[in-house]
Amino acid sequence: MEIYYSPLACSLSTRIAVYEAGAEEKARLVRVNTKSQTTADGADYRAINPKGLVPAVRTAEGEVLSENAAVLQYIADAFPEAGLAPAAGDMERYRLQQWLSFVGSELHKAVFAPLLSPTADEGAKTYARQGAAARLDYLAAHLEGREYLLDRFSVADAYLAAVLNWAQFVKIDLAAWPAIVAYRERVAARPAVARAMKDEFELYRAAA
Structure with missing residues (x-):
């Protein structure tokens, strides 16, 4: 399979998932320049994913799947021995989807996307900041006394790690939420996460 990413974008979570699964030889990571909409080898990325967004995955059969929550679950199911997602049909699988949705809609899109956008006006940024506290309060309350979002590390944690990295x-000073700070440190200490973060920061700096 081929996984399309851009350094330090939400697709960082897909790199984390690949490393956690030990699947580097089976999943080829293909860098995308989201400004020029081209891949590292000069291909037109919009011909692969018309939305022009990362991540996306192209399967061995040539199917293309986009949207981070779907891509992460595909990777988890492709490498089930890594235990990155509960089994389909299990209640915990729905909990996984719940947290993927929360991270994607309530944090990624509602808070961080406007704050990171060079074109969002100050009104949009103020609205995003005003809504951040309640969302982070909810997350912190869930993480009190827990290691991960579910009972073990999952692709939802990979997504959350990528999004919290933008703080x-x-x-956004996460010190106001000690449970989130402790969670970030715990997740960052995982070898696969630390390696993925290091690799993507290096790639990001090299392109700056």
């Missing part, structure tokens, strides 16, 4: 770029 430093938009000046």
